[in-house]
Amino acid sequence: MNLAEHNKNLIIDGFQKFAAGDVEILRTLLCEDFIEHSPGNPSGRDAFVEFIASAPVAGARLDLRRVIADDEFVVTHYLMTPPGDERGVAVVDIWKVADGKITEHWDVIQPLPDPSETPHGML
Template structure:
């Protein structure tokens, strides 16, 4: 019997939750985030319920999320994806960094940038 690493458990948990969220299940965040969840992105609230309420009205809630890669290292899981929203003229590249403890997300950071025209990035954004 093989022992699954913390990184693999966290990666599987985040991947399953990402799939649920991308399918429109915003409430999955209420079980995934710890109550005292800390948000590091400017303008986004900390605390599970405040964050979920905020995300429910943010563009990401109605976006198409195209997962490109997921990387896990012990307690950190990094998700890189393309976000397509009806409101934006161009797509958005997003990198989310989640820190997990005991199967719940306790902290989040992100990097978000518009996807430029292909001619501006000859090797692609993804």
Template sequence: MTDPTETEHNRKLVLEGFAEFAKGNVDILRTLVREDFVEHSPGNPSGRDAFIDFIAHSPVAGARLELKRVIADGQYVVVHYLMITSDDERGTAVVDIWRLEDGLIVEHWDVVQPVPDPTEIPNGMF
């Protein structure tokens, strides 16, 4: 059974980190990501420092991030959001899955999908 206290603590950590990152504070990741962090997304490096350097120079660092939903269950927090960069007004739908241990992010997976023309999604993307 999932510990509701752990779930809420992890949810809060990720949401506060997301809010700071969305304001442009990439350094917040240094307080949230464990040194031996494991990345599961193709092309993204593992390890805290390598991951943060990669993210700091990626489109997400300068994008507008619009949080749509959060799902938390024990060690796992899932964040679903719209990422809009200066060169893509429709944006990209992103789902990040974070696994935490002892208050730090230890693993990450993501799913990234360009938002298609509204006529292709009559029920909406979000």
């Protein structure tokens, strides 16, 4: 298995465990000095895990649609549906991976519009 496949499998496995309710999986995936690039989210493994544990994503239904990987980055594209939100939001996460650990994270989040506004869908 090449490095891109290894990183892709690492992220998919972690995503599936997180989506099933295992927030603590992040402690094994993130390096200690993890860097977060999203506004309002803390850097550092422990601070990030504590933050995410109480964030809407922790209680949402996550439906993974695609994963793209190379030797350094893994990109996930999925539907996040928090409780009480009928449509949900489209999310793209970009994970930087080095030596089997996630070192950095970026994301783009967009609420799904009415289906009539996007005839080809967003996901």
